[in-house]
Amino acid sequence: MDNQGIQCQKKLDLVGGDAVLFYDIFEPARADHYFNELHAHADWRKLHIKLFGKTHASPRLTCWYGDTAYTYSSMTWPAQSWTPLLDEIRSSIELLSNTCLNGMLGNLYRTGADSMGWHSDDEPKLGPAPVLTSLSFGATRRFVVRRKDDKSRKIDVPLPGNSLLIMRGATQANWQHAIPKTRKPVGPRINLTFRKMHPVA
Numbered sequence: 719m720d721n722q723g724i725q726c727q728k729k730l731d732l733v734g735g736d737a738v739l740f741y742d743i744f745e746p747a748r749a750d751h752y753f754n755e756l757h758a759h760a761d762w763r764k765l766h767i768k769l770f771g772k773t774h775a776s777p778r779l780t781c782w783y784g785d786t787a788y789t790y791s792s793m794t795w796p797a798q799s800w801t802p803l804l805d806e807i808r809s810s811i812e813l814l815s816n817t818c819l820n821g822m823l824g825n826l827y828r829t830g831a832d833s834m835g836w837h838s839d840d841e842p843k844l845g846p847a848p849v850l851t852s853l854s855f856g857a858t859r860r861f862v863v864r865r866k867d868d869k870s871r872k873i874d875v876p877l878p879g880n881s882l883l884i885m886r887g888a889t890q891a892n893w894q895h896a897i898p899k900t901r902k903p904v905g906p907r908i909n910l911t912f913r914k915m916h917p918v919a
């Protein structure tokens with residue numbers, strides 16, 4: 719872990735939110751190694767999501783690793799053991815975020831046609847003030863954030879490879895986020911969103 723890089727950070731200007739972006743998390747060669755290993759070996763799946771009675775292929779590949787099952791958008795991922803590589807990355811992110819992280823949803827955006835729609839990560843299992851630590855490798859993509867109560871209030875932040883966005887507090891309660899498609903030629907991007915899953919009564 720590169721201490722110099724951790725000092726390089728940017729606080730997103732979110733009223734009623736708390737999100738900080740850290741740059742240059744790992745040594746560049748280590749970040750490349752993580753990208754290549756994850757790209758080749760993570761358990762990438764093409765999901766099919768049912769929306770208003772219609773089945774849609776999700777516009778990216780996804781994987782889940784975690785100590786518990788995870789349910790969102792009417793689908794359930796079973797618990798899946800951490801690989802040694804993911805456990806190593808998770809430990810680094812736990813230290814950086816000062817949070818125990820027991821689940822990780824991974825996204826592979828193969829080209830600019832891959833994307834993620836507007837949502838908040840606010841399922842009950844994530845607790846009342848979810849901590850989301852979102853680590854990116856590979857190509858830079860735009861991360862767009864908008865207020866739930868005034869969707870015209872938007873913030874656009876490029877997320878480069880080897881960066882970590884930490885969202886806390888009321889961010890998910892007040893804001894939504896998305897990764898829009900782009901027509902610009904862009905290489906693959908991997909995003910690992912480590913989460914803290916709480917037991918739900």
Ligand SMILES: O=C(O)CCC(=O)C(=O)O
Pocket residue numbers: 823825834839852861877895897909911
């Ligand atoms: O790819 C990203 O940066 C966003 C991922 C995300 O929002 C999620 O997995 O919930």
Ligand SMILES: [Mn+2]
Pocket residue numbers: 837838839895
């Ligand atoms: Mn999200």
